[in-house]
């Protein structure tokens with residue numbers, strides 16, 4: 059039986075919901091697990107993960123962890139992992155994927171990214187992960203004693219609390235990598251938005267190249283009405299119609315909301331890789347042959363510039 | 379500035395012949411080979427960082443490309459030389475004898491020999507989508523890393539300001555060289571990469587450059603060395619073992635709705651998501 063260390067992702071003093079999928083992963087292995095909460099504000103954030111049945115909630119709260127510089131996070135994660143953990147689990151976010159291989163290299167561990175499932179086969183953990191932009195799933199085993207994985211929020215449901223409160227333990231901050239002295243954090247440029255995070259939204263309204271400069275003008279009313287997050291195809295981001303952080307796909311965010319609107323998106327495999335786990339998919343496209351219709355539960359062949367405003371009106375009517 | 383660029387040849391999952399799984403194994407026969415797109419972007423980035431933009435012939439530094447693969451991958455290296463790289467190295471290995479950790483350890487040994495100021499890698503290889511070689515390499519070298527770079531500005535060949543594409547936006551870091559940088563899609567936009575030598579007014583064409591016919595001929599004469607994997611990494615044990623593969627459950631196409639009213643009705647009563 060393995061001992062699992064789940065590394066919580068802390069952003070602005072809150073635990074990201076993706077962490078709960080990492081806890082689900084830990085539970086699926088059937089092994090005991092602890093959660094490491096590290097970052098600035100980790101002491102307060104730790105309360106968010108104390109009721110999930112972890113053996114321990116380990117806390118490292120330090121001002122030097124305010125910015126996501128992996129050369130500062132990796133040494134502490136590795137140091138904690140060395141205290142008897144076999145599998146280190148991070149979220150498959152840009153933070154997790156940046157830091158996890160560095161931790162693996164420190165531990166002499168193998169690392170596998172984007173885990174979509176885990177099962178114990180004859181005592182070894184077998185990991186399921188998407189390859190070729192989600193065109194296939196591969197099953198692999200990590201051959202080293204210590205293992206590091208990043209886990210996909212879109213593939214594993216968020217864990218529900220199991221009650222009680224795990225005992226807390228403070229862990230010391232390990233010295234930063236010497237390389238940290240050669241990294242200067244300048245800042246995070248983010249589009250100010252009141253909308254939910256793409257990874258946490260129940261509804262996502264995504265737009266493609268077809269929206270042109272009217273991206274926000276056409277999609278905002280629909281997203282506002284549904285309390286949805288906005289998403290975009292690569293083509294829409296590349297053209298500057300939508301900010302880069304909205305990109306959904308193989309190289310963008312991987313999402314699985316209850317309801318996903320693909321509006322003016324053709325449905326290239328790299329885009330599908332990021333959203334085909336969604337519960338219900340709606341596509342609006344004027345080309346009846348667009349590949350997006352092959353994955354859509356409900357397809358509407360129409361000009362989006364007519365259909366989306368109509369949809370807004372129709373929804374307003376039904377909400378009234 | 380001397381830059382080492384890693385370049386992987388991958389089976390293209392995106393052409394007419396889709397990925398197939400036969401008896402639990404992924405079949406790459408029938409798929410087209412192409413350079414990993416992120417590595418093409420890394421090469422373009424390296425070229426932009428070592429020129430002034432106006433005169434792409436005068437290279438201000440050296441760009442060395444390296445691949446791990448069988449003899450056939452020399453085609454990929456020749457193409458990179460034709461696009462502007464100065465020198466190529468092929469580390470001889472069959473694809474299934476490699477994993478990210480082994481590639482990273484061998485690259486670290488190569489870096490010790492070549493002493494580049496910067497290693498540019500793709501953010502991920504689009505076959506295995508493993509997303510780790512750059513980060514592993516940085517740790518093995520004890521160098522800073524800047525992953526998922528969407529923009530790079532060089533400052534006097536001493537440091538780089540890198541705009542990293544992260545979930546919450548663009549995270550800017552200044553890294554002091556030598557460093558490892560992994561590149562993301564938008565690195566090849568017209569203004570994404572600026573060397574200290576690039577005039578502020580210069581705009582690149584969107585995307586990667588193509589080799590001119592003359593350059594393709596000239597590339598045949600550029601140096602291409604072959605290195606044995608075991609000379610770089612004595613321990614060739616793999617840390618990841620692939621057992622089997624399967625196709626994802628195909629999502630069955632749903633229905634076409636006739637109108638917006640019909641759609642809203644179905645979302646409410648059938649899918650029950652509104």
Ligand SMILES: Cc1cc2nc3c(=O)[nH]c(=O)nc-3n(C[C@H](O)[C@H](O)[C@H](O)COP(=O)(O)OP(=O)(O)OC[C@H]3O[C@@H](n4cnc5c(N)ncnc54)[C@H](O)[C@@H]3O)c2cc1C
Nearest residue numbers: 266267268291292293307308309310322323324329344362
């Ligand atoms: C290495 C690599 C990684 C990639 N990663 C990603 C990724 O992460 N995410 C991603 O999305 N893409 C990614 N791509 C790009 C992908 O291959 C496609 O190019 C991209 O998804 C296309 O975006 P699009 O559907 O918006 O544009 P297009 O393919 O141009 O499609 C536009 C669609 O809009 C429809 N349309 C036009 N006008 C109207 C109208 N008035 N009303 C209704 N419909 C209309 C058209 O019929 C068409 O189907 C990647 C590519 C590569 C090579």
Ligand SMILES: Nc1ncnc2c1ncn2[C@@H]1O[C@H](COP(=O)(O)O)[C@@H](O)[C@H]1O
Nearest residue numbers: 384385386446500502503508509510511
């Ligand atoms: N066999 C290889 N040959 C050359 N470069 C490689 C190889 N495998 C991985 N890389 C480099 O490492 C990057 C990340 O790959 P990966 O971690 O496998 O997704 C790629 O974009 C390449 O630049």
